[in-house]
Structures are given as structure tokens and as C-alpha cells.
Amino acid sequence: MNEPSRIKGAFALALAVLEFQFTRLFTLYVSGILAAAVVLLGAWYLLFDTPSNFPTGQIITIPEGATLSSVAAELHTDGLIRSPLLFEVLARVRGANTGMKSGKYVFEKPVGLFRVEERVQDGAFGIVAERIVFREGETVREMARQLKAEFPSFDQDGFLAEAIPLEGYLFPDTYFFYPDATPDDVVVKMYANFLDQIATIAPQVSAFDKPLIDDLTMASILEDEARTLADKRMVAGILYNRLAKGMPLQVDAVFGYIEDKPEFSPSLSELATTSPYNTYTNKGLPPGPIGNPGLNSILAAVTPATTTALYYLTGTDGKMYYANTFAQHKANRAKYLDQ
Numbered sequence: 001m002n003e004p005s006r007i008k009g010a011f012a013l014a015l016a017v018l019e020f021q022f023t024r025l026f027t028l029y030v031s032g033i034l035a036a037a038v039v040l041l042g043a044w045y046l047l048f049d050t051p052s053n054f055p056t057g058q059i060i061t062i063p064e065g066a067t068l069s070s071v072a073a074e075l076h077t078d079g080l081i082r083s084p085l086l087f088e089v090l091a092r093v094r095g096a097n098t099g100m101k102s103g104k105y106v107f108e109k110p111v112g113l114f115r116v117e118e119r120v121q122d123g124a125f126g127i128v129a130e131r132i133v134f135r136e137g138e139t140v141r142e143m144a145r146q147l148k149a150e151f152p153s154f155d156q157d158g159f160l161a162e163a164i165p166l167e168g169y170l171f172p173d174t175y176f177f178y179p180d181a182t183p184d185d186v187v188v189k190m191y192a193n194f195l196d197q198i199a200t201i202a203p204q205v206s207a208f209d210k211p212l213i214d215d216l217t218m219a220s221i222l223e224d225e226a227r228t229l230a231d232k233r234m235v236a237g238i239l240y241n242r243l244a245k246g247m248p249l250q251v252d253a254v255f256g257y258i259e260d261k262p263e264f265s266p267s268l269s270e271l272a273t274t275s276p277y278n279t280y281t282n283k284g285l286p287p288g289p290i291g292n293p294g295l296n297s298i299l300a301a302v303t304p305a306t307t308t309a310l311y312y313l314t315g316t317d318g319k320m321y322y323a324n325t326f327a328q329h330k331a332n333r334a335k336y337l338d339q
Helices: 003-047 068-077 084-093 113-122 140-150 156-166 183-199 202-208 212-225 229-244 253-259 295-302 326-336
Strands: 059-062 103-106 130-133 174-177 311-314 320-323
Touching: 059 068, 068 084, 068 113, 084 113, 130 140, 140 156, 156 183, 174 183, 183 202, 202 212, 202 295, 212 229, 212 253, 212 295, 229 295, 229 311, 229 320, 311 326, 320 326
Parallel strands: none
Antiparallel strands: 059 103, 130 174, 311 320
């Protein structure tokens, strides 16, 4: 082979080698780009894309003392995140080496793992407890309707089943409940408050030395029959006098409970309604409280005023008038009520 041919062959070989190296490098480069794209796509998918079953609008509860691992597992089970492991890694990178903020969370729209982790670590709950005020003297049935109006999904029947046996023992007050509150949540909280409140007048309750159920029954009547503590104590003294003499109590407050109608005023014919709670046709206290009394009414029930009066009425001027005899009572009625 002559010299020009050898040169030409060597050049062709070098060109082929160069082409091979270029193709190899290009392939590696493209593969690297594709690999990086796959990694980035996977990272985006795990960090920012949302699971198809994301529980939008639902209440997610992280219990007190939950570990980071258990939180990650729970969030995965509830459908908020795809990777519990990545959630843990991200949380630890952001400084959460133990647990997360316990409480109730609501996500109004689907968000990725990064945002879920951020909210749970920072305690951005997205939900607040609703304020509910139960009035003094309110019955369990009234409370049930109020709870149902505030929380449409509330188990009203379940609440009534638990609460009716505790009529009188569910303390009327301002409470805060989450929308997913159960009947047990409400009853336990209200009864615990009752125990706390009654403890503040424990010496007076103990000194009066009557069954607590009787104290609460009287207090529930006083709640509707008088307004101030002084008037409640006076009415209590009068009603205890009537009990001692074997007279029927003849209080109208019981009819609102019988009819399940707040502020119900009975007609003359309705005073004969057949019910164990009717204090016109039955002597003694009703079989139980006719509502849930406040602390002043309970205090008045166990610290009644000493009086010889047997009758009372509230005049059109809003004041209360007392009488020892029925004749005096009729005179008070004519003067302060039937005008």
C-alpha cells in the first residue's frame, strides 16, 4: 500500500473512532438528562403532586404525643401523602426530630407533601373550634337542637340517649367544639364542667344535707321562676315551705319542660295535663330536673331564705311579691299583675 492510501486509511479510522466516542458521549449525555428528568419528575410527583384520594375538607386528627413515624403513617393512610419515608426525611431536614403538632387539621384544597409537612410541623390547623353558648335552664332537648343547627352532621339522637339521663348535670356555659364533635365529647365536657362548678359550693351543698338530685330539681325550677340570687333564695324558701306542708308546688315552669316549648305559658285547661312533672296535680318535687340550672340557682336551692311566705308572683313591673296567705296572694295579684 502506497503512502497516500495509508494516510487515507488512518484518517478514516480516526474519524470512525471519533464518531464512536461522540455517539457514546452523546448517548451518555442524553441518558443523564433523561435520568435527571426522571428524578426531577419523581421528586415533583412525590413532593408537589396530590394523591387522587386526598381528603379535601375532612378533619384529620393527630393525637397528642404521636411520633413522627406514626404521623407519617397516619397521613399516608388518610390519603394526604404518597411517601411516609419522604415525609419523615423532609420533616427531619426541617428540624422535626420528634413529633409534630397534635390537633385537628382541615385541608380545604389538595396540596403536595411539602405543604402537608409544613402545615403539620407548624401547627397550621386550618380549623377552629366553634363557640356554643348554652343558656342557664336550657333542657337537653334544646341543647340537642342547638348542636344539630351548629353541626349538621352531629348525632342528635346519640346525644339525647347519653344526655337525657344527665338532665340537670350538664352545666350551661360557653363551650368550644370542633365540627366533628361526638355526643360523648359534648357530654363529657359539660359534665366535667358541672363537677368543677359544684365543687365551688360544696360546703353549702353538704350542709343542706339533701340528695343532690333534689337540689338540682329545685334549682331547675328556680331558674325559670326567679332572676336574682336573692329572689331565687326567697322562692326556694317558699317552695320548701309548701313541700313541708304537703301543698302542691303549683309552678308553671314545668309545663315548658312537659311540652318541650321554651317560655311556654299554660292555659287553665293545660294545668290539668297528665304528667309526673305536673306540679299542680302532683305533690312533691318533679321526678327530676326540668333543665340544667346555673350556679346561682343551685346555690339558692341549698341556701333558701327563711320565710313564712307560701305564695309569690312576678308583677308587670318585673318585681317579685310574696304573701303568707292565699288572700294576700290574691290581693297582690290584683294590685301587681291583673291591671
